[in-house]
Amino acid sequence: MIIDWKKISEKIYEKLKDDVSQITWEKPTLWAILVWENSASLRYIRQKRKWAEFVWMNFELKQFDEKVSEEELLEFIASWNKNRSISWYIVQLPVPQHINSTKLLRTISPDKDVDWFHPENQWKILIWDTSGFAPCTPYWVMWIFKKLNIDLIGKKIVVIGRSNIVWKPITAMLINRWATVTCCNSQTPDITEFTKMSDIVICAAWQPWLLKLEDINDDTIVIDVWFTVIEGKIYWDAEFDNIHANWNLITPVPGWVWRLTVANLLKNTLKAYKIWNM
Amino acid sequence: MIIDWKKISEKIYEKLKDDVSQITWEKPTLWAILVWENSASLRYIRQKRKWAEFVWMNFELKQFDEKVSEEELLEFIASWNKNRSISWYIVQLPVPQHINSTKLLRTISPDKDVDWFHPENQWKILIWDTSGFAPCTPYWVMWIFKKLNIDLIGKKIVVIGRSNIVWKPITAMLINRWATVTCCNSQTPDITEFTKMSDIVICAAWQPWLLKLEDINDDTIVIDVWFTVIEGKIYWDAEFDNIHANWNLITPVPGWVWRLTVANLLKNTLKAYKIWNM
Incomplete structure (x- = not known):
């Protein structure tokens, strides 16, 4: 099943529009x-x-x-x-x-x-200080969980990938919220050991079709953050077709990542506006 | 088997003494x-x-x-x-x-x-920038691996605990070195699932006898960072007696944590001295 990102995204943009429209001057x-x-x-x-x-x-x-x-x-x-x-x-x-x-x-x-480029803001995410700005990609991942009413406490989550800009803030945010997080990378001997028993898998590895249906269980939710372009064709980290045909919830491809990442940028902008003007 | 911390610690202190003695003025x-x-x-x-x-x-x-x-x-x-x-x-x-x-x-x-209290230095550990100072406790954990000739690439490591000062830098340091790290905490439904298949377990949970011999496999190495004092008696996170009687390598208790943590503080001091004076 595909996560209804349109509904999620529309709600977020409506809320943003509303908040902006309240600034009348x-x-x-x-x-x-x-x-x-x-x-x-x-x-x-x-x-x-x-x-x-x-x-x-x-x-x-x-x-x-x-x-x-x-x-x-x-x-x-x-x-x-x-x-x-x-x-x-x-x-x-x-x-x-x-x-x-x-x-x-x-x-x-x-x-x-x-x-969210400055060390000061990056450090704040680590210690769960919400006074700074949110990292745009990791933050919509948290939104998805919120909108799907997923309680993160005690959830087994696998994060695949090792980039500074994605896994570190995602891992910190998830652990701050009491999830159990396994960080896998290209040197992990057998990622399937972990993904098989996971509640959620977050793919951020830039590796085509890394995660297959047989690597997860029927309840695993798949959040696919990155894609690779090879000879003009887009490949996601998760084998989308097989997985979404099953019961598993999976993020849709393509096009939706943009909209939610940018939504966070706009949300940060609005936060900055309020800090400076209100 | 108990990890020979005396040998490790003596070597480190001899090296420190040597380095300090070379500053003659x-x-x-x-x-x-x-x-x-x-x-x-x-x-x-x-x-x-x-x-x-x-x-x-x-x-x-x-x-x-x-x-x-x-x-x-x-x-x-x-x-x-x-x-x-x-x-x-x-x-x-x-x-x-x-x-x-x-x-x-x-x-x-x-x-x-x-x-290692300032955000700037904490952030540097996260992105593997070695120009700052090292966090004293996490850093000796890395020393142990080095002295035991343990190659971290692809190792399955479980970190139990959720404190800002220990798990976050340890996790970041391990992942930077291509280990596969699972961060467990008190809300993890079944920590044994992970510890049973781990190469290394790092305990930093302040919970007496949390990790028992039956929770690990014969090859798991146990690094026990924290202890709790209850009615004047010291309890470590790992059930030391049973584990060290087995083949598993385990850090010794008590007294050794101090010496290595302080060694890092002195190493940082020497680094600062050299930055400012040489």
Whole structure:
């Protein structure tokens, strides 16, 4: 069975629209910086603009030539940190190689960091301090559980993947909520040992068809976060067709990840707006 | 079988002594602040002094009356941050309730934070950035694996416990090194499912005799980090007597945790010394 993401997503966007519409004196703006105009980044930016406007926010893009020096870029960001009329912004990654991206992300003021890049905000997720911003992808995974009324306490959850941006915050968030989490990676001798006895599997491995129907049990819920593109064809980590034909709940493919990830970005933007203006 | 911690610990302390003795022009000093004179804190401080002096370091204690105001204490710490002759220090926890300890720990300059309390240093462990200081307890667990020549890649490791200071850094360090880690806690329906098939179990749960011989297999290595004191008697998380009588390798009890944890504190101190003076 496919998780009804349309219903989930619509509810979230309706709520966002509602919250934004209650701000009567001005539209909040999501500010973005784009340094490297590659097709993936442009697609991201388009999605962010589209959904920002959908919930009645403004979207403003500041574009740099990709030859911009690191110094000039960091100075510009520092000026946005000081600018009281720009209360939050994102820097679209990746940046060209001559710019040190770690240094860049640390330059963003944590108070304006709606994309959850700054160490300060990352650390807050670890210790369950909710005063910072939420990591956009991991956070919609938590939404799904909430909307499906899944109580995480005591649940056996397998997270497959080892990226800093996804498994670490997901694992921390799940453990903070008393789940039992097994973190598997490409060096795990037999992932099936764990997935077979799991309540939930979260795939974030960028590995085509890694998880098959026979690797899970009939009650396992499958959350598939990443996909790989090989010769123009999209492959998800989970073998979607076989799994969704069974009783197992599984996230739908494709297209839905975007909408929920961006929804969190907009939610962070609204939070930033409220912190700075209310 | 008991892990030969004496040999491990002696080697580490000899190495530390050696490294310190190569600094010929002055002895490094470990500076400490004590605000609340309870018996546990005094014991900690005594151990830190003892082992610092053992490796030929100085140990200097600045003691405050426990009625000291938060403002006065934070001002004092800020003065140490600026004082170039005090390059690192620890603040012995806990502090009295009228002092906000989160605020206090964030006041410590990350460059001088040999006790691994500052968010900046905690975050670095998460992303495997080794430029900061190491968390003292988790780090000796890694030492044990190194000294026993255990290759962590693909190992199945169960971490029992849910504290910010132990499981999170341990889990991050293990996963960074490609282990498969399951984090269990008091809400896990059946911990035995995981411990039975594990290569290594790390107990950090403060729960007397939680892990029994029948919960593990003959090859499982048991690392027991915490103990509980009930009516003056020490209980470890693992049922030591039965497990060590079997083939399983297990950390010895009691007394050894101290020595290795403090060794890491001294190693951090030496690192800080070198950063500031060499």
